[in-house]
Amino acid sequence: MTIRKYRKTATIKAEQFTGEPEQVFKYGMFPSVDNCANEFQYFLPTKEGDMRINLDDWIATGEKGEHWAIKDDIFKQTYELVEDQEMKKEEKAVTPVVKRVKEEKADLDEKIRKLKTFLNDDEKLSSIGKEQVNLLRCQLETMEKYSDILWSRIDDLKGW
Template sequence: MLHKYKKIALIEAEQYRGTVKQQRKYGILRIQKSLLIAPKDYLITIEGKMIVKIGDYIATGIDGEHWAIDQDIFERTYKRVD
């Protein structure tokens, strides 16, 4: 039988704007594989490299880990509490 679960841990998150300050804060790598292709930003997570786009949210978990969440998914899933 399936059961429903609700997260009880709070996270901190901020919307990614692609600033140098955010890149340094989260250790984001900007990689451009070709002059013909726009560079992509990568967030290093405990599960490996993850593409982060302008507008995505970068979440910080209870153990200090970071991950990116698509803006649409974040806004449908999380509610600001402060």
């Protein structure tokens, strides 16, 4: 027989047990006193019967509304917050966008550098006429504004 690895795929809702009266009431728990330790013990009603639950354990709620207790260390090893998984998916989706925008900005900045070099060459400028020089300066200004916009997009996308 071959041993294989398995992963839990069920999505649950869970909250950490704090012993607050609202929680005790919400889940229909009943406390009893442990005479040896002189402290309250809490029991969570489950489908299998009453289950002892300690402070900091987790109360899991299944898809059918059933509840059970999970020790804190086991819960942390077994479950991952769904929002974390969704955020990782979003990060994966955003990463290619950031990469593309960075590449676009790098290409644009290279073109800006070349245009500036051209506009600083008086010999080349004298051969194209004043109107073309004015249009090229307007083009450079627009390209620099566009580069700034791309920088803002990159900065904003990093925050995702």
